[in-house]
Amino acid sequence: MIGACIGSFLNVVIYRVPLGLSVKNPKRSFCPICKHQLSAWQNLPIVSWLFLRGKCGHCSAPIPFRYIAVEILTAGLFGLVWHVFPQAAVFLWVLMGLLISITFIDAEYLIIPTNLTWAGSVIGLIACSVYPPLSAMAGYQFTWKEGLFSGGTGWVVGFVGLWLVVELGKKAFGKRALNFDSEVEWSLKEPEADHEPMSFVIDGEEISWWDVFARKSDRLMVDASSVVVDDEETGAGQLIIRETEIELADGRHFELEKLVSLRGRAKSVVIPREAMGMGDVHLLAMIGAFFGWSGVFFSLFSASLFAIVAALIGRIGFGKQLPFGPFIAMGAVAWMFGGWQLWRMYLDFLGF
Numbered sequence: 001m002i003g004a005c006i007g008s009f010l011n012v013v014i015y016r017v018p019l020g021l022s023v024k025n026p027k028r029s030f031c032p033i034c035k036h037q038l039s040a041w042q043n044l045p046i047v048s049w050l051f052l053r054g055k056c057g058h059c060s061a062p063i064p065f066r067y068i069a070v071e072i073l074t075a076g077l078f079g080l081v082w083h084v085f086p087q088a089a090v091f092l093w094v095l096m097g098l099l100i101s102i103t104f105i106d107a108e109y110l111i112i113p114t115n116l117t118w119a120g121s122v123i124g125l126i127a128c129s130v131y132p133p134l135s136a137m138a139g140y141q142f143t144w145k146e147g148l149f150s151g152g153t154g155w156v157v158g159f160v161g162l163w164l165v166v167e168l169g170k171k172a173f174g175k176r177a178l179n180f181d182s183e184v185e186w187s188l189k190e191p192e193a194d195h196e197p198m199s200f201v202i203d204g205e206e207i208s209w210w211d212v213f214a215r216k217s218d219r220l221m222v223d224a225s226s227v228v229v230d231d232e233e234t235g236a237g238q239l240i241i242r243e244t245e246i247e248l249a250d251g252r253h254f255e256l257e258k259l260v261s262l263r264g265r266a267k268s269v270v271i272p273r274e275a276m277g278m279g280d281v282h283l284l285a286m287i288g289a290f291f292g293w294s295g296v297f298f299s300l301f302s303a304s305l306f307a308i309v310a311a312l313i314g315r316i317g318f319g320k321q322l323p324f325g326p327f328i329a330m331g332a333v334a335w336m337f338g339g340w341q342l343w344r345m346y347l348d349f350l351g352f
Contacts, residue, residue, distance in 0.1 A: 001075070002078055003074045003075035003078025003079060004045035004072070004074065004075040005045055006074055006093070007045060007070045007071035007072070007073065007074030007075060007100070008029075008043065008045045008071055010070055010097055010100055010104075011029075011066075011070050011071070012029060013101045014066075014070065014101055014104045014105055014108075015032065017116070018105055018108075018109045029043055031056040031059060032061075033059055033061035034056065034058055036058040036059065038057075042057050045071045045075075046068055046071050046072060046075075049063060049067055054068075066104060070104065073100060074096065074097065074100055077096045077333075078093055078096065080337065081096060084337065085336075087131055088127060088131040088133075088134055091123065091124075091127035091130070091134070091290075092127075092134075094120070094123050095123075095124070095290055095332075096333075098116055098117075098119070098120045098286070099332060100329075101116060102116060102117070102325055102326075102329060103325065103326040103329045106279070106323040106324075106325035107323050107325075110208075110210065110211070110277070110323050111210065111279060112279025112280065112282065112283055112325050113279075114278075114279060114282045117279070117282035117285070117286045118282070118286075120286040120289070120290075121155055121282075121286045121289040122289075123289075124151055124155070124286060124287075124289030124290035125148060125151045125155070125289050127290060128147040128151030128289070128290065128292075129144045129145075129147050129148040130144070131147070132144055132146060132147025134147070134291060135150035135154060135290070135291055135292035137291065137294075137335070137336075150293075151289045151290065152289070153288075153293050154289055154291060154292040154293045154295060154296055155285045155286075155288045155289040156285075157293040157296050158281075158285040158286070158287060158288030158293075159281055159282070159284070159285035159288070161284075161300075162276070162280060162284045162300070163278075163281045166274070166280075169276055173273065174273060175270055175271070175272060175273070176270070176271045176272075176273050177268065177269075177271075178202060178268060178270075180203065180266075180267050182267070183225050183266065183267055184202065184265065184267070185201075185203065185264075185265055186200070186201060186202040186203070186224075186265070186266050186269065187200075187201050187261075187262065187263035188201070188256075188259075188262045189201050189206065197209040197210050198256075200212060200220060200241070200271075202269055207271065209243075212271060212272060212273070213242070213243040213272070214272075214273075214274045215274075218272040219241065220241040220242075220271055220272060221238060221239075221241075222238070222241065222264070222266050222269050223266055223267055223268045224249075224265065224266045225264070225265045225266060225267065226264045227239050227248060227262075227264040228261070228262070228263050229246075229248075229259065229261075230259060230260045230262075231261065234248055234250075235248075237249020237250070244256055244257070246262065276324060277324075277325075280324050283325055283328050283329070284296060284299065284300060284328055287299050287328065287331075287332045290332075291332070291335060291336070291340075294340070295332070295335050295340070298331065298334075298335045298342075299328055299332045299335050299339075300328070301331070302330070302331035302334050302335070303327040303330065303331035304327070306327040306330050306331065307327040
């Protein structure tokens with residue numbers, strides 16, 4: 001019951017945090033379509049969704065299945081945590097809540113809010129000092145100081161290790177060049193909904209803004225045969241598009257938020273891209289803070305296997321970005337509920 005109620009709150013987090021909304025105001029949940037605030041009986045975990053048959057009681061707009069799925073998933077994981085780790089249940093309940101929120105946010109928006117992972121990292125270090133077996137699941141016995149040190153080491157290994165992967169990936173795959181046999185049209189497209197990003201459109205292909213500009217230094221280069229700014233032709237040349245501004249070939253700068261439209265024609269563009277987002281780095285560091293360096297390696301390895309299986313079965317990731325955060329979260333859960341025993345068997349096999 002506690003898990004189901006927390007799951008109801010996690011739905012608020014999943015919806016509001018990516019949009020920059022407060023999770024406290026308004027206090028009552030509301031329909032995203034008609035904005036009508038829900039009454040108490042319409043906000044009962046699991047039961048209300050079933051009673052309302054997955055529709056808003058005011059405007060009859062469909063309520064995504066994700067809402068009841070999050071409540072059921074949180075309830076199940078909370079119950080399992082209490083059964084397996086009653087001494088550390090409160091800390092692991094927090095971890096489960098964070099992992100569920102991050103999983104659904106990353107799956108829908110391809111972002112991982114670092115304010116969640118920073119909070120989780122602090123809680124993980126506290127958990128390792130209060131309950132040292134968390135960072136010693138592979139069979140070692142730790143004091144509270146050793147537990148805290150193990151959690152801190154796990155955070156560093158998780159952060160630095162995956163950060164190196166991100167940086168090497170940027171160097172190897174950091175640019176996507178598109179060349180066309182003849183001139184094609186390109187433009188910037190405003191989002192159709194508040195929760196959607198602006199897009200760069202080239203030859204009919206839409207590329208989300210947050211897929212292009214992961215870093216402040218990223219630049220989208222357009223070899224333009226024509227550039228039209230607010231319906232005014234500005235000439236040909238290399239156009240540089242940054243996250244918040246553009247630079248024309250003649251050196252003039254324009255802030256994007258002040259532009260009404262931007263379009264033109266081009267034969268080639270160079271689009272920046274990331275092999276992996278920094279949110280994944282912070283997420284793996286948070287897992288290391290809870291489970292130490294061994295939990296980091298197991299979570300990353302198993303996450304890679306989960307991602308490969310998902311890509312093969314669902315054909316996701318072929319031609320579009322594959323969110324890796326949900327698979328890291330799955331790897332952490334697998335470590336907690338038995339993966340550490342596989343790790344211990346592996347070390348015994350090697351004679352450690």
